[in-house]
Ligand SMILES: Nc1ncnc2c1ncn2[C@@H]1O[C@H](COP(=O)(O)OP(=O)(O)OP(=O)(O)O)[C@@H](O)[C@H]1O
């Protein structure tokens with residue numbers, strides 16, 4: 379199928395997803411369930427990655443800044459800005475494309491292949507609304523929260539590292555963090571987080587929902603969805619940077 | 624009552640259904656029989672709209688299904704119960720969760736009433752005490768029966784069953800046939816069953832359509848089958864020698880009664 383027919387089908391799926399829930403209580407329950415699946419489910423990996431990305435960027439920044447004429451405060455600022463602007467939103471969402479995206483794609487793919495989606499349709503329930511909408515909504519709520527957490531932990535990881543390895547004192551680090559801080563950067567990072575959250579949930583949902591064939595196809599589509607999601611995230615990253623910076 | 628006229632359906636090169644017309648009556652167990660691959664499942668899925676027909680019209684109680692918009696189809700489907708050939712249970716939910724799902728979605732009953740109703744249908748399909756099992760912990764035949772329980776829990780107006788007793792032992796199979804037959808009469812449902820189980824054909828075949836290579840080859844009821852002259856149908860139904868003998872016995876009996 380060509381790129382444009384995929385794109386068209388993707389938007390038709392999104393449009394078909396918007397309809398009145400047959401029973402709001404059950405949809406709410408499903409939404410909460412997805413919040414815990416997506417949010418709590420990827421909490422561990424997000425914590426580990428953010429601590430390490432803060433730590434590594436601390437070491438590497440210190441390694442690159444050797445000149446005695448540059449204020450040591452700049453190390454803290456570089457860590458802060460790279461973590462907030464790029465590492466926390468983009469890197470975390472690329473990881474989530476693997477963690478959350480593949481789960482969404484294979485779950486929906488399995489439901490399609492084993493006719494569970496047909497069973498839902500036959501009951502007179504809009505399967506797109508019931509299965510996809512709560513996932514996207516949950517991603518839009520929880521992924522930005524995870525990104526904020528990643529920012530905090532990333533900066534904290536940097537602080538731990540500079541303190542432990544004696545690059546600069548933690549007091550200097552803290553002072554550096556407060557200097558030249560642009561709140562707009564956080565706003566920009568959150569714009570990215572919301573955009574990526576939508577991409578990370580809706581693209582795998584598309585690949586999962588429209589699986590044709592058997593279990594082989596589920597695996598293939600779930601891999602494909604992760605690849606496409608990552609590429610689209612990077613592309614959107616570029617566009618947002620060009621538009622908003 | 625479901626009426627369909629001149630239904631045709633093809634997948635790419637393969638013509639699966641060709642010009643099939645028939646009427647399925649309410650309060651009756653309507654059977655679709657035919658050998659494996661003859662198009663029974665595709666016909667059922669066309670009738671409920673999971674596959675779009677290439678040609679032909681489907682009419683539910685005088686309303687044209689083919690002409691309905693999505694919202695109207697959705698409303699109609701809330702009166703349909705369906706058992707899939709592969710059961711299609713929700714594998715994230717327990718047996719109880721599966722059977723209760725339609726009740727949760729479409730009724731405002733109290734939780735205790737819903738549980739009572741679930742236990743009632745589970746008892747009817749002979750699955751008492753499996754409430755908290757997951758589908759992965761069930762045998763194929765048990766999954767089928769949970770599927771039936773889920774399909775009938777809301778007393779649908781139209782009931783579709785794709786091979787309800789494949790994979791069941793003869794005794795359970797009879798039980799399921801009887802259950803489907805009973806609810807059909809009790810709630811005046813229009814029931815459509817795909818089967819190649821000859822026992823069911825003889826026991827509950829009120830209105831049978833025989834498909835061969837996607838075409839309607841024969842129609843009638845279980846009594847007509849015995850006296851049918853149609854060679855294909857005879858070969859299909861009375862494939863074993865044992866059944867051939869049974870048929871001859873029945874025919875002799877009938878002749879004896881006449882004279
Ligand atoms: N989604 C599909 N795409 C392409 N061909 C299909 C599809 N579904 C069914 N067919 C073809 O249609 C024909 C009829 O299939 P169907 O599943 O209706 O058979 P059946 O009568 O239900 O058989 P069984 O008794 O084994 O279940 C088969 O030849 C099958 O290959």
Ligand SMILES: [Mg+2]
Nearest residue numbers: 663664708785
């Ligand atoms: Mg079949």
